[in-house]
Amino acid sequence: MTSHPSLPALQRAVIQDANGRAQAADNLPLPQLFPGTVLVKTMAISLNPSDYKMGNRFPSPGSVIGNDFAGAVVAIGPKTSTALSVGDLVFGMVHGSNPADGANGAFAQYVRVPSEFALRVPTGWRPEQAAALGVGLVINCLALWGNALALEPCPDSPAQEPIPVLVYGGSTATGTMAIQLLRLSNLDPIATCSPRNFDMVKGYGAATVFDYSQPDTAERIRKHTGGQLSYALDCITDRDSVGCCYASIGRTGGRYVCLELCAQELQTRRAVKANFPIAYEIFGEDIQLSGGYERKGNRKTRADAVNWFNMLQGLLDEGKLRTHPLQVLTGGLDGIPKGLDLLKSGAVSGKKLVVLIDP
Template sequence: MILPKERICLVQDEQGNPVVSTQSLPRPQQPFDVLVKVSSVGLNHTDYKTPRLKATPGAILGCDFTGTVVAVHPEAPWVFGKSACSRLREGTCVSGLVHGSNPLIPEGGAFSEYVLADGRFLLELPSSWSKLEKGAFSGVAWTTVVMSMDCLKLTGRPSRPEPNQPLPVLVYGGATTTGTMACQILSCSGYAPIVTAGINSHDLVTSYGAVKSVPYTDPASSEIIRHEASGTIRHAIDCITTPESVKCCFTSLGRAGGRYVALEYCDPSWRTRQAVQVSMPLAYEIFGRPVELKGIYRREADPAKSELIAQWREDIQSLLNEGRLRPHPPKEVSGGWQGIIKGLDMLRKGEVHGQKLVVYIDE
């Protein structure tokens, strides 16, 4: 395949705002590298929040992408094995994630015509899915859920589910992209997700595997959650992380305490119980490199995170092949590069509820 020398992409300007630019086309340099021609991108809150933490002029934004494999590293057959290489053959439709707005690798973001991705974390999507559904499948979501389960010490997984009676797991914000992914992966791993969501989202979250949906606006939500779980909840994933969500999660956990995962910064002043162990995983950690962001978002390199996700990738691929995993309800935002900018502004203003924004960049 003849490839261009340059690619159009969306980068940060001096203030961290998104602007359209042109950069040279990357080529596979490491054995894990896979070059993908991007067809669509999915938008996440981190796409506009990360530049706020540390503006990196020229860095390509974006994490979630879907596209077609166009090149792999010559050593790929020996690194991935023959079975994995078959899914990474030229022309395969894949979903993946990268560390967008990365100060260490500014050329590595997803909002680009071509992206250089880590093949260990790429997934082949069902051919029966529509283009919009494929674009809505979120690598950020499934890797975040897996890392959250690891923080919670939940060892069940789809290939070897929790053997005993399903443990209840609280998912605060069950109607978010990560929330519906958590419901699916938890239920497939032998757990019973109990979620908080808006009243109008009850049918949505139960269709994704929640065993119970509790309105987060109900003043007695914690009491209802404890009642539904017979007071046995010891694990919580907070997809929202506000003073109100933290209070609900901490109050819902049993008397003996438990483990709590926050997907945003959880201020110590919000934490009402010392018996609860708090973790805050970042999807950016999975690449085995330092995360050079400010303050509590900074992370040292941890190759174990890469191994964890690489192992889980097989489980996630099996769920996709078996039709047991599906994307968050998608919503297309038209306009290509300007559509991405518009969509990020919609997320920032809180205008998106129960949908994953998808933008096509190949039209």
């Protein structure tokens, strides 16, 4: 194992308390390094809805919370073949609040990540910019090119002729990344959001934007697409968003992807194939949750993800992707519980919450 000589024995992290809520804690062990992994000293993290939802739905007291991180490689695990070196700046995501491995989450001073899923921070980027991308990149890869929408065009093999793809919730961090990736694939991203975010969403590449709150939005989308829409990515997943996506898809049907579990009674058309990907699937391991969130490990998904990450690294290095607008929170690890409460309240719109971790 290659490592930095001054690694501590213990660390500070944000864990689930007895009720699944976030609390900062000291004197926790560093995650154990396995073959094929690297240890990263975190410099920044970002907050996702799953960071508080996991504690609500799957309380695992003592488990380290958090998915998205950016930082510096400080150790390389045994039998790890990688081009990374100690000192390299990387970012990505891990399975925080993991009932099967509670010692490893992003909201900590140190995080373990499979080497092939540690993306290099692009030259000139700040850690907080990179930390905002992990989950958004991963879930879009699964949604766009996995078994969900199963699109053939991608940035490395663009479409010959653009076809429309609906991104419901285009002003979310996942939505703006989806729009960029669709545009780079020479597809035609159509978005919904609040009118106050129209300019932002168009700035990321949306061809057309509709006001999600209008009762005739689905009708206007059908008219705009000539009834030919076959693909919809729902970044919100509530009764209104599901209804709009299903009604927007053309008469012959198509594919619908939700980023949260969608109630069966909302899936009103047999001609529309629904799929609910979970970001943790990229690791190829069993996701030991329940109630529709469980997944069996799939080696092909992991292999596909490695290829997607290679493509993403190229796009980042070429300056073809940019992050969602950021809102930097203060307080380091101690500020994360308050940040999660802010995110849960619904008060955050058009911003990605990020936190700098004290050195």
